[in-house]
Amino acid sequence: MKFSIERGALLRAVARAQSVVERRNTIPILANVLIEAEGDEVHFRATDLDIEVVDKAPAKVERAGATTVNAVTFHEIVRKLPDGALVNLTDDGASGRLSVEAGRSHFALATLPRQDFPVMANAEYSANFAAPAPVLRRLFDKSKFAISTEETRYYLNGVYMHVAEANSGRVLRCVATDGHRLARIDAGLPDGAETMPGVIVPRKAVNELRKLLEDDDMEIAVSVSETKIRFATPEITLTSKVIDGTFPDYTRVIPTNNQKRLEVDASDFAKAVDRVATVSSERSRAVKLQLDEDRLILSVNAPDAGNAEEELVVAYSDEKLEIGFNAKYLLEIASQVDRENAVFLFNSSGDPTLMREGSDDSAVYVVMPMRV
CATH class of the missing domain: 3.10.150.10 (DNA Polymerase III, subunit A, domain 2)
Known part of the structure; x- marks a missing residue:
């Protein structure tokens, strides 16, 4: 096998392939990437037996062939080569080494036989x-x-x-x-x-x-x-x-009869949750939401560290409600909102809460409350 390839194209292909390789495995061949050169392109194949990635890149192939080389080491070498370099790869099939040359740099990497490399069986896709x-x-x-x-x-x-x-x-x-x-x-x-x-x-x-x-x-x-x-x-x-x-x-588990409706600016809400949760070192600390007429008070009480409270102007016209949530869960859900407003629909302090993005119901989130 012998081919030359531009360093940028090689880096993209190898980076995507090697990312599926498990760093710790007991089967040596699974640490390798399979390089197959034929025609005017090269395929780079990597697998962990559950996932397989095949990436191809254009190359000038002088001699078709295939071999396998350690994916992480190969990726590191290519990453450190100068931009724009032309990389020449040669494997004579007898030495058990892959020669990598770029400018004045030369590497000889240990290879394993391509026959040992597991290729995922083709499935009949329905x-x-x-x-x-x-x-x-x-x-x-x-x-x-x-x-x-x-x-x-x-x-x-x-x-x-x-x-x-x-x-x-x-x-x-x-x-x-x-x-x-x-x-x-x-x-x-x-x-x-x-x-x-x-x-x-x-x-x-x-x-x-x-x-x-x-x-x-x-x-x-x-x-x-x-x-x-x-x-x-x-x-x-x-x-x-x-x-x-x-x-x-x-x-x-998706509630259908939650009637208490809160509409709030999604960005302001996420930032407020993040701020009040700062006083707690525990990631699972509950944030309490106190809802009243067009007003939301967010609070965290951490006996060891202190407490925090922040008030937001919101659209809410139902009866008063106090409900607690894991701060991390609230933040993750609020960060999904692409639209300006997030709409929360509550039933009671012990029931699941529904959230959606404005009037769009193509994205729906449910979060379980915590006792506060």
Whole structure:
């Protein structure tokens, strides 16, 4: 194998591929990236057995071939090469070394046989559709904060992506919950997605997917089966196993009869919560909300550190209410609001609270209260 490639293109491809590699693993080949040169492009493939990323970059290939090299070391070398450098890579197949040359720099890296590299088996995808990058970015960005980190409830360790019925008709929906808060985000149903099975996309795949969705003009090809999901752009293909479990019936915890309505400037609210929570070193410290006619008082009482209180002018015309929430949960939900105003709908101090962005019900959040 012998090819030359521009350093910038090589760095982008290797950076995206090596990010899925687990730093600690007991199988040496999984620390490597598979480099395959053929035609006028090179493919870089990395996997942790659950996720596989394949990135391709244009190159001048003199001799086709393939090898594997430590992903982290290779990425570090390429990152430290000068901008604009032309990088020459050669593997004669006999020495067990990959030669990397750029200007006066020369490296010889240990390789492992490409035959040992596990390639994820192709699945028969039951649904294939395309969605704009901003649509997928919104679906996953606004829901992923609620993914559970509890390993015992593994079926909550991802985002549940499925087709659902909404007031506006059938939608593509992403839901995540950890039992304390819930996010439910809807988007228009793309052509071809109607037959999509509901799948739970793991947290790591959601985080890796985010790197594919930076370009607002990009269309992402999505393929879904019962066991795998694949996202593809012209340059990158991300394939992930889905979580083998049943997502709970989330509709039962979304309140439908909360009548007490609070409307508040989302930015002002988030900043006020952040300020009053400063007096507490405990991240789970409850913030108390005291609601009265067009007035909201936020307060935190931390016996060891002190207390804090802040008043906001809001739109509220129902009976007085006192309710407490985990400050971290409130901040995370408030930070999802893109519109100017956040609308909270309460029932009582012991019932789940619903939040949405203004009059838009395509993004709905639920947070459980705390005793204060």
